[in-house]
Amino acid sequence: MSNSYILSPFKSSSHTHAHCLGSALSKAESTCAERGLRLTRLRRRVLELVWGSHEPVKAYDILDSLHDNSRRAAPPTVYRALDFLRQEGFVHKIESLNAYVGCGEPGHSNAGQFLICSGCSAVAELDDVDIINMIASKARQLGFVVQDHTIEVQGLCAECQEKGL
């Protein structure tokens, strides 16, 4: 299945998440270096907060986590950082949740397909050419040319099914 990439799989609840976080940060760092972009302290902190788990994070929760002993940051602070991270593909917005999730393979593609567990809230990301091609082909039969897509699938991950959720 060479045309079906799992950009972020569901991880066992006992996995070492520090590895996910470290990997995401180092990918972002090297990608920014390649592209001549600045992964500033703020952008890095926001990326860390988004990658705090595999669950989508709300912009205002990030905002609340950003305080430096002084007062709370203002919304544009976090939205600008999120805009940058989304533009560079380090973070995706889950439209059906108004929340943001880290991308497991930045640079792989701009738009993935997201599986969202209604039990544990974890998100997995695919980039599946079969799905994309089928949608493009069905759309084309109606004369429609695809530019982008928002594909968010709600359901239960394997672990949550076992728990009987």
Next chain:
Amino acid sequence: MSNSYILSPFKSSSHTHAHCLGSALSKAESTCAERGLRLTRLRRRVLELVWGSHEPVKAYDILDSLHDNSRRAAPPTVYRALDFLRQEGFVHKIESLNAYVGCGEPGHSNAGQFLICSGCSAVAELDDVDIINMIASKARQLGFVVQDHTIEVQGLCAECQEKGL
């Protein structure tokens, strides 16, 4: 292609939209009658406003159109009507736009797949079993069981391509 339903096709810009509107209202009326539900004056007006075109409509635009010479209605008025209409499948929310669009075949299924033209904003709705099955099958390979989905595809309709948009 019996397993691919076009619930709302793209209509030519010169089509007689009063037919779409009339059809949607009469379907809603008969469906409510069957189900013992009340398509009240307010709900009917909101449905008419959503069906004012094939473009998604914003909740607050509906709100602004609801004035009866007296003062503007309050948000819960329109959100409650939209909740009812969505629950009964007469209206869908387009998550990527925070806007609402009429359903061409209420009762056919709960979740369709939406093609959204970035030229004219028109929306077409599919209920394509091939797409749904493929997504369910890909998800299942990861142990994920699908409950629902949000599929919104951005691109250009045939008419807008001809216009060079």
Next chain:
DNA sequence: ATTGATATGTTATAATATAACATTTATTGT
């Protein structure tokens, strides 16, 4: 008419996001 359920009105507020402009920090050219 009385009752209970459903729907709507009303006020306030929560949650999400952007506009506009000031200030700071980093980069570039000299």
Next chain:
DNA sequence: ACAATAAATGTTATATTATAACATATCAAT
């Protein structure tokens, strides 16, 4: 190193989207 420029962040205000809580009105059936 210095000034000029560009990029990023801070700050204040406001726009947009949506819900909570409770009061009133309407409807359906006894």
